[in-house]
Amino acid sequence: MEKIKIALLGLGTVGGGVKAILEEKQDLIQERIYIKNGRKVSLEISKILISHPEKYRAISPVLLTADFQEIMNDENIKVVVEVMGGEEPATNYMLQAMERKKHVVTANKLAIAKSGELLENVATKNRVNFLYEAAVAGTIPIIRTINDSLVANEITEISGIINGTTNYILSKMTHERSPYAEALMNAQELGFAEEDPGSDVKGDDALYKIAILSRLAFGEWPDLDTIDCKGITEITPQQIEDAKKRGKVIKFLARTKKAEGKIIASVSPEEIELHHPLAHVDGAMNAVYLHCDNAGELLFQGAGAGSRPTASAVVSDLFAVIEQI
Ligand SMILES: NC(=O)c1ccc[n+]([C@@H]2O[C@H](COP(=O)([O-])OP(=O)(O)OC[C@H]3O[C@@H](n4cnc5c(N)ncnc54)[C@H](OP(=O)(O)O)[C@@H]3O)[C@@H](O)[C@H]2O)c1
Structure with a gap:
């Protein structure tokens, strides 16, 4: 059995x-790797970086480190999974890891949206994977x-509900007539919203994600400043009721398309018809609606x-990385 070491x-x-x-899924994952690649491989977490070593964790302390260089200096670690979040030091750590020929998997939309081009270039230069399905x-x-399944298509437009927190809040306001503040508090109690919900409710989180989708669909990184971004903080129950009377529903949509050679992307609450495919995507759910020329x-x-759910996507990237090792 080959062992692939991960940090x-x-x-x-x-x-x-x-x-x-x-x-929990080691056996299933090994079986799937074998079916796909004909190799017997196990994935082993050999180091975990944390910032508060004093915090109690039900985990062998041998696995933990607060020193990133310990991971960099271990040549047996072939893959670094960045799930610490924030722009820095996460971006710098990912760059260092790729310079050391380690593959990188991340869920960090902020770091990717801000430094995606640099991260991709460093990955290409070092012939390592830089994967971010979970972002x-x-x-x-x-x-x-x-990237793969729609390779034979030009994507003409993407629209989506790509922030669960705001979808939960708007759904609550729509179906239970809750005022915004009450819906937000409820989302926080249920763990759907952070204590500081700014990045979600003001639209930044969705903006980073639509920037990433724009790059994938249209081949270039958009300038984040050119993406129109309006959050949901000003939405009132009255607006929602008025929309209902017109047979519509307010959803927080992210959109991107390319027109006359330029990416046009936006993040904004919008009124959509009740028969629109995104109209009934409720609660903390996400949805992405693609328009393609062939498919x-x-x-x-x-x-x-x-x-x-997020970890499931991260592990799918690990599965993809194995083919390169
Ligand atoms: N949560 C989600 O549902 C979700 C969904 C999609 C994407 N993401 C993305 O996934 C990433 C992680 O999110 P999360 O919710 O898992 O975050 P989290 O619960 O706050 O965990 C962050 C972890 O990173 C460690 N960490 C933070 N800064 C560090 C530093 N400077 N040095 C060393 N360790 C550091 C923390 O260490 P301590 O434990 O010692 O504090 C903690 O273990 C973010 O980029 C986020 O945007 C999250």
């Missing part, structure tokens, strides 16, 4: 999910779909966040 950067919501899935729409396999229209729906 996790972060053991929070997503990192904890990755560790749990790799432990957009959580468990929905949208990145592999665009036609495709709609994907699934959990956009959460420990296991």
